[in-house]
Amino acid sequence: MEPDRLQSLAARLREFAAARDWEGFHTPKNLAxxxxxEAGELVEHFQWLTPEESAALAPQRLxxxxxxxxxxxxxxxxxxxxxxVDLAAAxxxxxxxxxxxxxxxRVRGSARKYTEY
Amino acid sequence: MEPDRLQSLAARLREFAAARDWEGFHTPKNLAxxxxxEAGELVEHFQWLTPEESAALAPQRLxxxxxxxxxxxxxxxxxxxxxxVDLAAAxxxxxxxxxxxxxxxRVRGSARKYTEY
Amino acid sequence: MEPDRLQSLAARLREFAAARDWEGFHTPKNLAxxxxxEAGELVEHFQWLTPEESAALAPQRLxxxxxxxxxxxxxxxxxxxxxxVDLAAAxxxxxxxxxxxxxxxRVRGSARKYTEY
Amino acid sequence: MEPDRLQSLAARLREFAAARDWEGFHTPKNLAxxxxxEAGELVEHFQWLTPEESAALAPQRLxxxxxxxxxxxxxxxxxxxxxxVDLAAAxxxxxxxxxxxxxxxRVRGSARKYTEY
Numbered sequence: 473m474e475p476d477r478l479q480s481l482a483a484r485l486r487e488f489a490a491a492r493d494w495e496g497f498h499t500p501k502n503l504a505x506x507x508x509x510e511a512g513e514l515v516e517h518f519q520w521l522t523p524e525e526s527a528a529l530a531p532q533r534l535x536x537x538x539x540x541x542x543x544x545x546x547x548x549x550x551x552x553x554x555x556x557v558d559l560a561a562a563x564x565x566x567x568x569x570x571x572x573x574x575x576x577x578r579v580r581g582s583a584r585k586y587t588e589y
Numbered sequence: 590m591e592p593d594r595l596q597s598l599a600a601r602l603r604e605f606a607a608a609r610d611w612e613g614f615h616t617p618k619n620l621a622x623x624x625x626x627e628a629g630e631l632v633e634h635f636q637w638l639t640p641e642e643s644a645a646l647a648p649q650r651l652x653x654x655x656x657x658x659x660x661x662x663x664x665x666x667x668x669x670x671x672x673x674v675d676l677a678a679a680x681x682x683x684x685x686x687x688x689x690x691x692x693x694x695r696v697r698g699s700a701r702k703y704t705e706y
Numbered sequence: 707m708e709p710d711r712l713q714s715l716a717a718r719l720r721e722f723a724a725a726r727d728w729e730g731f732h733t734p735k736n737l738a739x740x741x742x743x744e745a746g747e748l749v750e751h752f753q754w755l756t757p758e759e760s761a762a763l764a765p766q767r768l769x770x771x772x773x774x775x776x777x778x779x780x781x782x783x784x785x786x787x788x789x790x791v792d793l794a795a796a797x798x799x800x801x802x803x804x805x806x807x808x809x810x811x812r813v814r815g816s817a818r819k820y821t822e823y
Numbered sequence: 824m825e826p827d828r829l830q831s832l833a834a835r836l837r838e839f840a841a842a843r844d845w846e847g848f849h850t851p852k853n854l855a856x857x858x859x860x861e862a863g864e865l866v867e868h869f870q871w872l873t874p875e876e877s878a879a880l881a882p883q884r885l886x887x888x889x890x891x892x893x894x895x896x897x898x899x900x901x902x903x904x905x906x907x908v909d910l911a912a913a914x915x916x917x918x919x920x921x922x923x924x925x926x927x928x929r930v931r932g933s934a935r936k937y938t939e940y
Contacts, residue, residue, distance in 0.1 A: 476595075477593050477595060481677065484681075484684060488684065488687070488688070491693040491697070492693050497871050499640040499644050500644055501635040501643035502871060504628075504634075504635045505632065506870050507661070508632050508742050509864070509866045509867040509870060511621075511628040512625060512742070512859055512861075512864065512866070512867075513863065514625070515749075515856050515860045516863075517621075518617060518618040518622075518856065519860060520848050520853060521618055523619065523757075526616050526618035526621075527617055529617075541665065541669050542680040542683035543683060544628075544661075545680045546680055546683060548662060548665065551658065552658050555654065557651075559662055560594040560595070562656065562658055562662070563598055563659040563662045563663055564598070565656075565659065566656055566663060570605070571605070574609060576609050621856075622749050622750075622752065623750075623754075625859050626749045626753060628746065629742055629743045629744075629746015629747065630743070632739050632866075636740050637740075640873070640874075711827045711829060711911040712829065715918075718918060719918070725931070726925060727931050733875075733878055734878055734880075735869040735873075736874065738865050738868075738869045738877075739866065741862055741895070742859065742863060745858055745862040748858065748859070752852040757850040757853065758850075760850050761850055761905070768908075772908050773920075775902065775906075775910060776910075776916065778862075778899055779911075785892065791885075791888075793892060793893070793896055794828040794896075796890065796892055798832070798835075799893065800894060800897060801832075801835060801836070801839065804839070805839070810843050814842070814843050
């Protein structure tokens with residue numbers, strides 16, 4: 473199979489860190505922290521918006537959000553790479569788990585998953 | 590162009606949500622919250638470990654971490670999809686920004702970025 | 707001066723950790739991770755709720771949220787204690803900064819702070 | 824009983840929001856987001872530090888961390904106030920739960936809680 477874009481991204485980030493001698497900083501522990509910090513910055517963009525506003529961002533804010541999404545992906549890919557995890561394969565496996573856990577014909581419309589109590 | 594597993598993932602998650610009538614829940618605001626919550630679960634696995642331990646996870650814990658990474662990717666891809674953002678392209682753009690911001694020959698070894706004060 | 711329940715809490719948590727020999731785990735780095743992980747669990751309760759639903763929690767969920775709030779406070783107090791920070795004094799100082807940054811007569815009604823672009 | 828500093832803080836934040844007409848923004852959902860975003864900023868300060876460095880912050884960084892701690896407390900107190908939760912009482916209840924869950928004589932030294940697998 474050809475390398476996918478997640479794999480090219482991982483390779484590029486590996487080189488980026490190596491060229492700067494930053495591998496020592498990039499322990500899984502530290503990368504998990506960096507990831508959650510970026511996720512927090514992402515949330516900050518949405519925290520005072522109504523759900524509707526969050527779906528209709530002004531171009532300037534969307535451009536900023538895009539860079540936050542990029543940061544989250546960068547740390548996620550880097551962390552998975554350090555742990556030897558195939559990220560896309562893991563996501564596909566997790567979706568299969570979810571497909572069994574939430575059968576469409578039982579949860580449709582009701583969304584009981586979310587509003588159970 | 591390389592095949593993009595992120596795009597297939599986005600398509601699959603779109604169908605998953607549609608089949609369950611969950612699109613109403615999947616506002617960018619809510620997805621950003623779900624993403625940070627999953628990132629928090631990821632961090633939980635690492636919080637009491639030394640940096641060294643975090644790089645040498647026992648198989649059972651690694652399997653759990655793998656599913657947390659999957660959850661983060663799932664919400665990240667779903668959020669980007671709702672916002673119309675090309676996630677991999679955004680990450681590549683961000684890496685270029687970082688390459689200019691942290692020139693290898695100036696930050697190498699010193700990691701001044703991180704320990705400035 | 708008013709009695710400070712934050713200080714009694716800090717003292718109690720100090721003893722709790724000492725009695726279990728857990729001080730080694732309680733570095734500021736680790737406590738910051740534990741805090742954000744608990745904040746993530748808190749967010750999880752609210753992520754699929756409408757803003758209105760979030761203000762009218764069912765008793766069972768409110769009881770759960772209460773324990774999450776407790777967990778956040780516990781790690782926050784513990785972290786501040788490890789850093790030698792007087793938490794309530796810091797918050798009061800920060801509120802004063804905010805009072806100057808957002809003068810009531812200029813931001814009232816418009817909430818420009820939040821929706822600038 | 825006299826009002827404690829958490830209660831005075833809650834009262835002051837209530838006035839602060841009222842004077843700016845910001846109550847509409849301060850739904851529990853939004854406040855939980857703001858809290859986790861601030862917790863993320865806190866984590867950012869520690870993410871590249873060793874555990875040892877995190878316990879010996881330079882004065883300038885400590886001053887910054889102090890303001891982040893303040894921000895977390897502010898949103899935590901505000902959120903608890905909106906939900907009608909007595910924050911210090913909840914924390915005391917949670918500590919009692921933890922005292923039973925982790926009996927000092929059984930977990931001491933081993934810290935099995937943290938390194939189980």
